[in-house]
Amino acid sequence: MQQDRLPDDTSLTTQGYADNGSHGRILLLACGALAREILDLKKRNGWDHMALTCLPAILHVHPERITQAVEEAVAKHRDQYDQVFVVYADCGTGGLLQQACERLGVEMVKGPHCYSFFEGNQTFADHGDDETTAFYLTDFLARQFDAFVWKPLGLDRHPQLRDMYFGNYTKLVYQAQTDDPDLTNRARECADRMGLAFERRLTGYGDLESTLSDWANRPFSD
Structure with missing residues (x-):
């Protein structure tokens, strides 16, 4: 059992530890x-x-x-x-x-x-129709874009389908949980690959x- 250590493959189970106390286990x-x-x-x-x-x-x-x-x-x-x-x-x-x-x-x-609660549910809701053409990335998706977006859509094999999938989007919104220049660059590259404008919002954990x-x-x- 792994304690408080995030494996590279987050599909695995991670387990912390729990001590008895006034808040229970x-x-x-x-x-x-x-x-x-x-x-x-x-x-x-x-x-x-x-x-x-x-x-x-x-x-x-x-x-x-x-x-x-x-x-x-x-x-x-x-x-x-x-x-x-x-x-x-x-x-x-x-x-x-x-x-x-x-x-x-x-x-x-x-x-x-998670895009809503990272930004704050009320703040996200206040965007209303202005966000209907936005595609969102979090830190996790910036790291795992190929595994969770590109490959499941088959774009690694059929890149010509890009505009069919993303043609109705106008921008990629990167909701940054951390202020990491490397992740920002990765997110910007994702926007370029999708043919979308790029916007970054430092949301933290919301x-x-x-x-x-x-x-x-x-x-x-x-």
């Missing part, structure tokens, strides 16, 4: 695309009573599988912890994940997807940080 059941950010927040805030288990990030290519995967993981782990929180937004499940979490009695992150802080500091009683 907490499990964060998260999307693998958020592992690096969650581990950073755990370390910076000393949330040693929170453990992390990640489901494969590649599930986002098949959002219809997310709900069942989360349900199975909650059932597998919940007896080992006092509280389980699901670090997913809706993520293309059409409300099914929210329904499952309510049925299981666990909380999840509010918002339609509502993800405030949500985890709330869960970490919530008193627990049997």
Whole structure:
């Protein structure tokens, strides 16, 4: 078992450690695309009573599988912890994940997807129709663009299909969780490959940080 170390392949499971305390033993059941950010927040805030288990990030290519995967993981782990929180937004499940979490009695992150909660759900919503032609990247997707965008769409084999996929977009918005020049360059290269204008927003962790802080500091009683 790996402790507080993010593997290169974030489809693997990462596990933190959990100590007993006034907040109980907490499990964060998260999307693998958020592992690096969650581990950073755990370390910076000393949330040693929170453990992390990640489901494969590649599930986002098949959002219809997310709900069942989360349900199975909650059932597998919940007896080992006092509280389980699901670090997913809706993520293309059409409300099914929210329904499952309510049925299981666990909380999840509010918002339609990570692009929204990284920027802040209210701020993202305030963009309204101005963002309907934006394609979003996070730090994770800037690192994993080929594996999670280019290759699943077959553009590594059929680059001539680029405009068919992205012709209705006008810009790529890179929501930067960290101020990393290398990742900014990678994101800009992604925009160039897609034939889109480039915009960078330093969002930090947005509502993800405030949500985890709330869960970490919530008193627990049997």
